[in-house]
Amino acid sequence: MNQTEQTGARRVLIASANPLFGKGLEKIITRHWSGQATQFRLVSSTEDMLTEMETWQPALVIVDYDDKTISRAEFLQKFVAGDQPMQVMLVSLQASGAVVVYDRRTLTPAQAEDWLSLVNIPPQPPVIPSPKRSASMKHFVIVGVLIVIVTALVYLFLSNIGLLPIAASAQAQPIDDLFNLHFFMIALLFSLITVFLGYSLVVFRRKPGDNRDGAHIRGNNPLEVIWTIIPLGIVIYFSYLGSVSLAETRRVDPQALNISVVGGQWFWRFEYPDYGITSSEMYMPVNKQALLKMTSVDVIHSFWVPEFRVKQDLLPGENLVRELRITPTMTGEFKVRCAEMCGTQHAYMESPVIVVSQEEFDAWVQSELAAIGTDPVARGERWARNNGCLSCHSVDGSINVGPTWLGLYGLTHELTDGSVVTVDDEYLWVSIVDPNAQIPAGYPPGVMPQNYQDTIPEQQIREIIEYIKSLQ
Ligand code: CUA
Numbered sequence: 001m002n003q004t005e006q007t008g009a010r011r012v013l014i015a016s017a018n019p020l021f022g023k024g025l026e027k028i029i030t031r032h033w034s035g036q037a038t039q040f041r042l043v044s045s046t047e048d049m050l051t052e053m054e055t056w057q058p059a060l061v062i063v064d065y066d067d068k069t070i071s072r073a074e075f076l077q078k079f080v081a082g083d084q085p086m087q088v089m090l091v092s093l094q095a096s097g098a099v100v101v102y103d104r105r106t107l108t109p110a111q112a113e114d115w116l117s118l119v120n121i122p123p124q125p126p127v128i129p130s131p132k133r134s135a136s137m138k139h140f141v142i143v144g145v146l147i148v149i150v151t152a153l154v155y156l157f158l159s160n161i162g163l164l165p166i167a168a169s170a171q172a173q174p175i176d177d178l179f180n181l182h183f184f185m186i187a188l189l190f191s192l193i194t195v196f197l198g199y200s201l202v203v204f205r206r207k208p209g210d211n212r213d214g215a216h217i218r219g220n221n222p223l224e225v226i227w228t229i230i231p232l233g234i235v236i237y238f239s240y241l242g243s244v245s246l247a248e249t250r251r252v253d254p255q256a257l258n259i260s261v262v263g264g265q266w267f268w269r270f271e272y273p274d275y276g277i278t279s280s281e282m283y284m285p286v287n288k289q290a291l292l293k294m295t296s297v298d299v300i301h302s303f304w305v306p307e308f309r310v311k312q313d314l315l316p317g318e319n320l321v322r323e324l325r326i327t328p329t330m331t332g333e334f335k336v337r338c339a340e341m342c343g344t345q346h347a348y349m350e351s352p353v354i355v356v357s358q359e360e361f362d363a364w365v366q367s368e369l370a371a372i373g374t375d376p377v378a379r380g381e382r383w384a385r386n387n388g389c390l391s392c393h394s395v396d397g398s399i400n401v402g403p404t405w406l407g408l409y410g411l412t413h414e415l416t417d418g419s420v421v422t423v424d425d426e427y428l429w430v431s432i433v434d435p436n437a438q439i440p441a442g443y444p445p446g447v448m449p450q451n452y453q454d455t456i457p458e459q460q461i462r463e464i465i466e467y468i469k470s471l472q
Pocket residue numbers: 263264300301302338339340341342343346347349
């Protein structure tokens with residue numbers, strides 16, 4: 001509400017899309033009524049005119065009769081329906097024949113003054129500030145309290161339904177902090193929208209018999225600026241938190257235990273280069289950072305232990321080794337799963353991840369070293385398991401992706417090209433290092449990785465063949 005409205009000034013509303021019409025009239029009226037406080041408002045649309053008539057309650061409304069964008073029908077309807085005293089002038093500056101007509105071509109200042117003399121307006125009391133303002137403050141206070149309550153309830157709910165598995169690594173902490181902040185923002189935004197919506201539905205619903213239109217509200221610049229600036233600031237702040245958390249998950253411990261992780265269709269292999277151990281299960285000492293160097297022998301896989309939170313893709317190619325740092329903070333058995341669609345057995349590409357005390361880890365290392373032994377068959381079985389051979393070849397005769405190894409040695413195989421071969425050392429060697437060269441009839445080519453000669457030492461391949469020979 002501006003300063004002048006506090007006096008008992010007369011209020012004159014002029015409706016015309018032509019600014020010259022309003023300005024000219026305003027000048028004439030001011031001159032004519034000099035000495036009497038008069039306020040003007042100029043509107044250029046039917047909607048604004050109707051709104052002002054309702055809220056500002058002018059004593060005189062002057063409508064540009066020539067302006068076709070101003071709806072006279074709507075105006076008159078509003079005018080006759082209203083109950084406060086109001087006078088109206090329909091002014092045409094163009095032609096004669098309308099309700100109140102002044103031809104612009106013949107209109108003289110004297111005529112205009114005559115016409116203005118017709119209007120007799122007593123001084124008006126100022127518009128009484130409607131009780132709406134204090135009432136709306138009350139609504140805002142109630143809505144504010146409800147938002148706080150609903151936010152707290154939703155946040156409590158989200159925090160207690162177990163959306164996150166147990167956090168078992170140091171890297172999980174900054175990530176869970178971010179998650180909790182997001183849960184809070186989700187709760188707040190949800191409440192902000194649903195409380196305003198629900199409150200309005202209940203409190204401002206139409207009363208029986210009330211057929212009035214709702215208030216017409218056009219843009220609100222301060223509000224729009226606020227609801228742009230605040231979310232923008234929040235998003236920028238979140239990106240800052242995200243980068244800080246990312247850096248935290250990559251914090252380097254120079255004492256980290258080295259583990260090479262190899263993924264393939266469909267197995268995990270864990271190599272401990274410091275000890276010369278290869279395992280199909282990942283053992284980790286608790287509270288010690290492990291530096292995982294990851295690669296794939298075929299397609300893209302993804303190393304994911306949900307309890308550790310961090311996740312990393314394994315890419316084929318020597319120059320695409322990826323690193324991940326994990327510091328387990330809790331002993332127990334977890335499970336690594338593949339989080340990247342990698343073929344038909346993707347869903348079953350899992351391996352145990354076992355976090356133990358440093359002493360138990362050392363004992364495991366010793367037992368693994370001892371178990372490697374010298375028996376070529378036992379060693380071959382070990383290499384076959386560690387390299388994932390057994391995920392496609394059974395050793396009990398059951399049907400799997402590739403031929404079973406039980407009784408394989410010495411068989412005669414028919415190949416897809418119709419030739420017949422006997423399974424001997426040479427055939428097995430070729431089948432492992434160049435699997436597409438001799439495909440047994442009934443099996444599709446291209447399933448078995450082509451690069452075992454590069455990824456498995458020759459001695460180990462020889463021992464795998466010894467193991468196959470033993471399965472009779
Ligand atoms: Cu490997 Cu999915």
